[in-house]
Amino acid sequence: xADLLVPTLDxxxxxxxxxxxxxxxxxxxxxxALARETGAARVFIKPESLQWAGSxxxxxxxxxxxxxxxxxxxxxxxxxxxxxxxxxxxxxxQALGIPVTIVMPIDAPAAKRDATAGYGARVVLTDHDxxxxxEVAAAKAREIAETEGLALLHPFDDPxxxxxxxxxxxxxxxxxxxxxxxxxxxxxxxxxxxxxxxxSLAFHYLSPATEIIGVEPEGFDGMGSSxxxxxxxxxxxxxxxxxxxxxxxxxGDAPFAAVKTAGVRGITVDDQxxxxxxxxxxxxMKLVLEPSGAASLAALLGGxxxxxxxxxxxxxxxxxxxxxxxxxxxxxx
Numbered sequence: 001x002a003d004l005l006v007p008t009l010d011x012x013x014x015x016x017x018x019x020x021x022x023x024x025x026x027x028x029x030x031x032x033a034l035a036r037e038t039g040a041a042r043v044f045i046k047p048e049s050l051q052w053a054g055s056x057x058x059x060x061x062x063x064x065x066x067x068x069x070x071x072x073x074x075x076x077x078x079x080x081x082x083x084x085x086x087x088x089x090x091x092x093x094q095a096l097g098i099p100v101t102i103v104m105p106i107d108a109p110a111a112k113r114d115a116t117a118g119y120g121a122r123v124v125l126t127d128h129d130x131x132x133x134x135e136v137a138a139a140k141a142r143e144i145a146e147t148e149g150l151a152l153l154h155p156f157d158d159p160x161x162x163x164x165x166x167x168x169x170x171x172x173x174x175x176x177x178x179x180x181x182x183x184x185x186x187x188x189x190x191x192x193x194x195x196x197x198x199x200s201l202a203f204h205y206l207s208p209a210t211e212i213i214g215v216e217p218e219g220f221d222g223m224g225s226s227x228x229x230x231x232x233x234x235x236x237x238x239x240x241x242x243x244x245x246x247x248x249x250x251x252g253d254a255p256f257a258a259v260k261t262a263g264v265r266g267i268t269v270d271d272q273x274x275x276x277x278x279x280x281x282x283x284x285m286k287l288v289l290e291p292s293g294a295a296s297l298a299a300l301l302g303g304x305x306x307x308x309x310x311x312x313x314x315x316x317x318x319x320x321x322x323x324x325x326x327x328x329x330x331x332x333x
């Protein structure tokens with residue numbers, strides 16, 4: 001069964017051939033300052049924050065919409081998301097002329113709600129009280145799908161989403177080759193696991209010597225815990241994290257199968273280390289990252305992984321943060 005969840009290299013390349021016509025090639029930036037600070041030989045940042053809709057999510061969303069049947073595409077789709085998949089799916093739907101409904105937790109950042117609506121999506125908010133917010137939003141999305149006859153899309157637990165997100169990894173591999181480099185270590189943040197599932201498979205197939213580190217907020221390390229124990233685990237409901245896009249309590253089946261295949265291991269970062277990473281990204285590389293997008297950089301800077309003398313790739317996943325929230329984080333960094 002697990003094999004059915006893991007896209008092949010040909011599948012990844014097929015997806016990228018389609019999505020690359022609708023997405024931007026995000027740059028691969030080298031930072032000598034970060035290399036000196038961490039002791040690494042070279043440090044590269046791939047800022048998916050500069051992608052359409054401000055994150056990598058449009059890659060998987062566009063590919064998933066292209067896999068709809070004509071009838072499904074005509075009726076439209078519904079999904080739940082705290083923000084970045086919402087924007088990516090809304091932007092992809094707008095580009096393809098497919099109606100999109102997004103169910104979002106009421107405490108999702110206002111900037112992400114507004115941007116999602118700005119791409120023409122219908123936004124439905126859910127109030128989760130003390131319940132797990134993704135479970136409440138998912139239930140509402142299922143209800144809408146059933147009552148309105150819409151195709152229900154999952155933001156990360158879908159082999160096609162994994163295949164679409166792999167474009168970021170395939171792109172990075174080409175860019176590294178163009179700089180006469182190969183990555184010894186790769187840091188990538190983890191929410192439900194769609195991105196790291198795709199990126200880890202791309203490196204597993206084409207750069208198997210690269211060690212891949214999945215980065216999660218403290219208290220939301222469902223992927224790391226699941227990998228450590230060999231089966232999917234659900235984390236208890238606990239304190240919030242500033243990394244709103246990484247607050248999934250369990251990884252998806254498809255991403256978990258992918259990261260197991262690729263030999264990923266997990267580490268966690270705290271809120272303060274993420275704020276510091278946001279500040280360093282801004283001051284050293286002129287990148288505006290949201291907290292979720294800076295988690296991977298926080299892991300590099302945190303010293304939990306020995307990077308001395310190694311070539312490191314950091315995937316900075318998103319930059320969807322309001323100016324007010326960004327400044328608040330900077331004031332506490």
